[in-house]
Amino acid sequence: MPPRALALLLALTSAVPAARAAQSPWSEKAYGVLLVGPDGGGDWKLFVDQVKKRLGKDIPLEAFAGPLEPKSLQKSLDRLQSSRARKVAVVPVFLHEDSMELAQLRYILGMEKLPSRPFLEAWGMTRRVVPRVKTKAALALAAPLGSDPAAAAALARLAKDGSRRGTPEAVLVVGAGAESDDENGTRQKELDALLARLSKDHGVARARGWLLRPATKEKPRQAADSAKGLKDVAQGLSRGGRVVVVPWLMTRDGSTRAWHRILENPFLRWVEKGLLPDEALARWAADRAEGLRAEADQVRFKDAGQALPDAERRKNF
Structure with a gap:
């Protein structure tokens, strides 16, 4: 082969891997994904497998629940x-955009x-x-599920x-309310947005929702009043025929048993599981992770940890 032809062939051959690397945004730097969920169990493991399949084998994935x-x-x-991940996208698989769990996760991550x-x-x-985690990798945190269309799609399914x-005419979405009015108001806005999506995007003629709030020292009757409100809503919906009740939970837990006791109505058909696993939510999690690939490191505090301003440390801590 003539020298000039050989040189051209070598140049083209060496350019192929570089071109492939340039086409892949993940190959620019090692990247990993950390899913953080509120609960474990079989449904969570199936969901993690769904996300792993969407991300592909070249992106390391870890999952933490509990x-x-x-x-x-x-x-x-x-x-x-x-796994040589120099950057980690942390995806909180939480229902709500505002929660004490999310605030604590942000603190632990720095x-x-x-x-x-x-x-x-x-x-x-x-x-x-409470100590913070330490890592050489850059950390970026995604937004929780909230009122994302993927949540509405999971509820519709x-x-x-x-x-x-097929698609029911009437759906009642029941979720856990918050103690404080501010946090409960945020959850109510999320729920209202999801109900609107159920009607507009998924053909549910009558979609209602209710948040069951706990009692507090300041409002000892809050739980009883909230339960009565749920009964009234369910009774009104059931006048038009059978109603499907969907728990607004990531995974089913003990709270659904208490909700069952509140609503004893033969015209109600309960869904006996939470949102996970779900392909729409797996796609949401993978998209959230991919959306963080260009984000800068969000870690701002690298100390060992902080106490609450008015809290005293234990003597032996």
Whole structure:
């Protein structure tokens, strides 16, 4: 082969891998994904498999579910770092855009200065300094599910499965309300947006929703009043025929049993599962992760951890 032809062939051959690398946004730097969910179990594992399939084998994926505990989160990040991930997209598979779990996750990742007081109070940890995770990888946090169209699609699928006759005419979405009026108001806005999507995008003629709020010291009758309101809504819907009741939960938990006891109505058909697993939500999680690939490192606080301003550390901590 003439020297000039050989040189041209070598140049073209070496350019192919570079061109392929330039076409793949993931190949510019090692990248990993961390899914964080509120609960584990079989449904969560199936969902993780769905996301893994969508991301592909070249993107390392770790999944954490359960109470937010820095030690276990640290192990997940360590495994991603061992996979040579120099950047990690953290996708919180949470229902709500505003929650104490999300605030605590931001603190543990180093994106907020102080921990979530409601979270620490709920777990009896106000006198502790909860440590942050440490990693050499850049961290970027996605927004939770909220009123995303994927959530409406998952609710519509459950309603259709529950009706056994195609798209039901009436759907009642029941979720857990919050103690505070502000947080509950945020959840109500999310629920209202989802109900509108059920009607507009998924053909549900009558879609209603209700948040069951817990009692508090300041409002001891809040739970009873909320339960009565749910009964009234269900009774009104059932006058027009059978109603499919869909729990607004990621995975089914013990709260649904209490909700069943509140609504004892022969015209109600309950869906006996949560939103996960679901292909629309798996696509949402994969898209959220991919959307973070160009985000800068969001870690702002790299100290070992902070106590609440008025909390005393335990003597032996």
